Amino acid sequence: MIRTRVVRTERLSKHFVTVTLGGAGLADFAFLGRDQFVRLFLPRAGQDRLHMPADADKRWVGQLHAMPPERQPHVRSYSVRRFDAEALEMDIEFVDHGDAGPASAWAAGAVPGDEAGLLADGVYYLPPEGADWHLLVGDESAVPALLSILEQAPADLRGQAYLEVPCADDARPVAAPAGVDVHWLARTDPSAVPGRLALETVRAAELPEGRPYCFVAGENTLPTELRRALVRRHGVPKDDIAFVGYWRHGRAAMD
Ligand SMILES: Cc1cc2nc3c(=O)[nH]c(=O)nc-3n(C[C@H](O)[C@H](O)[C@H](O)COP(=O)(O)OP(=O)(O)OC[C@H]3O[C@@H](n4cnc5c(N)ncnc54)[C@H](O)[C@@H]3O)c2cc1C
Structure with a gap:
């Protein structure tokens, strides 16, 4: 479980916004490239800080659901668009599909210093040898x-x-x-x-x-x-x- 904060944001186009996350905890991030994704933990509206499950193994799901509702974060999956191991920064590109989605709304309104947590996940793009x-x-x-x-x-x-x-x-x-x-x-x-x-x-x-x-x-x-x-x-x-x-x-x- 890695805690990060928003470093900067960039509006790429009408429906895409890049949020750059940074923090010393990213030194532990195992970057796999390709379509690797992460679970993002985002504070809910009205929460004064981000609460996250403690464990990065399978127990995090149970821990999440055991949290009292007023502390539970939103959890969403997002692809790692860029990872800079030297600067300890990660870019995530969010589709801005409106305020109906908490993650979309969070990204559209994110400002430097906002908290976000993340958990590394895997890749689906695994081409075999021999594809033409x-x-x-x-x-x-x-x-x-x-x-x-x-x-x-x-x-x-x-x-x-x-x-x-x-x-x-x-x-x-x-x-x-x-x-x-x-x-x-x-x-x-x-x-x-x-x-x-x-x-x-x-x-x-x-x-x-x-x-x-x-x-x-x-x-x-x-x-x-x-x-x-x-x-x-x-x-x-x-x-x-x-x-x-x-x-x-x-x-x-x-x-
Ligand atoms: C492995 C993986 C990688 C992903 N990578 C990315 C990524 O890099 N960038 C990215 O933007 N998304 C990515 N997604 C998709 C993202 O997780 C979902 O779109 C997610 O539901 C967005 O959460 P939300 O809180 O904004 O909306 P939700 O609360 O999940 O949904 C609220 C409403 O918005 C609708 N909705 C959800 N997503 C969209 C959308 N994209 N366009 C229009 N309507 C939508 C839902 O149908 C629902 O009606 C990825 C998903 C997976 C599983």
Whole structure:
């Protein structure tokens, strides 16, 4: 369990804000790169300070639920966008999807000195040896993970990346290998459910020949439905698809 404080924030675009966390405790953070994520512990509105479970092993969940309601933090999963082991800083890129989400609201209003706790977690992007090309697909919640994967990818990687965002202002330059085609998919209908545009686009796309490794993340329907299409229509073995439901439309994450 690592305690940090907000060092600075940066509004990247209409729907993305980067929060940089810092603190001596980050010296203990085991950085794995790629799409690594952390559990973030955030104080609830009205709490004067952050209370966190004590243990970093499996007991933290029980400890969290044993805390009196007035001390319990919010817990949400977020990808590590950047980790600087020398400066002891970590960037998290939050989707600003409005005040309905405590994490979204916290990030949009964060100021230097605000407290946040974190617990290191793992990676889902585990490409096997021998894949001919990579298919990377996500909605805005997976953009930070996809950008990290692309920036850290070997220079000879070949692939197709589809990144869906709420509006054209949210697209940005990507440091991807030359052999990866990056497609930004900007929604034009503000009431559309995130992920549907990417799902329909990739379903209709002509995919390259050869054995792919696929990583699909975002609102739950996108990875679930796209995996089905990849297996049924394209004959991709299930083991060659990492599919991760990052959130569910209309449902808050479980604290
Ligand atoms: C492994 C992993 C890595 C993730 N990495 C990131 C990341 O780097 N950046 C990031 O922004 N998110 C990331 N997410 C998704 C993030 O954890 C969820 O979006 C989370 O629910 C946000 O919490 P909240 O408190 O803002 O909203 P909640 O309290 O969970 O939800 C409140 C309401 O907002 C809706 N909602 C939740 N998320 C979104 C969204 N993105 N867009 C529109 N509506 C939403 C819910 O359906 C609900 O109706 C990741 C999730 C996982 C599992």
